[in-house]
Amino acid sequence: MAYPQFIAHLSDIHIGHSHARLQAAFLLRNQLRQHKIDRIVVTGDITEHGRTDEYATFQDVFAEFISDGRLIAVPGNHDRLGDNIAQHMLQGKRVQKIEYPGLCVIAVDTTGSHNRFSFLGHGALNTEVIDEIESVAASVAPENFVIVALHHHPLQQPEEMFIEKVATFFKTPIAKELQLGKELIQKLGGRCDLILHGHRHFSLETHIATVARALHVYNAGSSTELFKFRLFTLDGGKLSSDPVWISCK
Numbered sequence: 001m002a003y004p005q006f007i008a009h010l011s012d013i014h015i016g017h018s019h020a021r022l023q024a025a026f027l028l029r030n031q032l033r034q035h036k037i038d039r040i041v042v043t044g045d046i047t048e049h050g051r052t053d054e055y056a057t058f059q060d061v062f063a064e065f066i067s068d069g070r071l072i073a074v075p076g077n078h079d080r081l082g083d084n085i086a087q088h089m090l091q092g093k094r095v096q097k098i099e100y101p102g103l104c105v106i107a108v109d110t111t112g113s114h115n116r117f118s119f120l121g122h123g124a125l126n127t128e129v130i131d132e133i134e135s136v137a138a139s140v141a142p143e144n145f146v147i148v149a150l151h152h153h154p155l156q157q158p159e160e161m162f163i164e165k166v167a168t169f170f171k172t173p174i175a176k177e178l179q180l181g182k183e184l185i186q187k188l189g190g191r192c193d194l195i196l197h198g199h200r201h202f203s204l205e206t207h208i209a210t211v212a213r214a215l216h217v218y219n220a221g222s223s224t225e226l227f228k229f230r231l232f233t234l235d236g237g238k239l240s241s242d243p244v245w246i247s248c249k
């Protein structure tokens with residue numbers, strides 16, 4: 001069995017936010033080129049305003065990884081704004097199973113129609129989608145490495161940004177975790193190795209021990225704000241060590 005060896009996780013690129021963010025995207029792309037990376041997972045907020053031209057710029061910057069099928073991207077709440085480029089991602093599905101030798105990525109769209117308004121940035125997850133994710137995970141051969149990629153955080157994360165504190169004060173759930181996030185994690189226990197997400201721009205990691213296999217939840221934070229991405233190393237279909245940060249500054 002051929003397993004992937006190196007998997008990179010980026011998130012919240014926000015192309016269209018500023019020239020600085022675009023420059024950071026180029027630096028990240030250059031750093032990805034320096035490593036032998038089998039798969040690149042980008043967990044949403046690809047664009048700042050959900051515009052077609054912003055998405056085209058993202059596709060240009062990361063063209064070499066998109067054209068050879070190495071890059072997998074899921075939509076974030078910002079991708080629902082403007083031209084709603086989110087509708088063109090994951091072929092319009094809520095859950096997409098993407099298979100490679102020794103690896104299955106379950107790409108999940110946690111955005112909703114409320115995300116057409118920028119102040120309503122929180123995610124959406126319902127029991128039907130959780131059941132679909134669970135059934136896809138159950139269909140994967142147990143020796144394969146399984147990643148669930150989604151934008152919004154399934155577990156509570158402290159408020160770090162001023163805007164998040166203001167939003168919470170006004171009872172806007174922008175910084176709130178997915179309503180059924182804990183249920184999702186419970187269902188994936190023993191069937192999944194990594195949950196990768198973004199949305200909150202500061203990175204975080206949580207490790208959940210289960211009897212069958214450990215489940216790790218990683219928030220990449222905003223890669224273009226932090227100027228770094230995580231690199232996971234696998235050996236024979238299992239994580240061989242803790243991931244490392246690769247800086248592009």
Ligand SMILES: [Fe+2]
Nearest residue numbers: 012045199200
């Ligand atoms: Fe974001």
Ligand SMILES: [Fe+2]
Nearest residue numbers: 045076077199
């Ligand atoms: Fe977001």
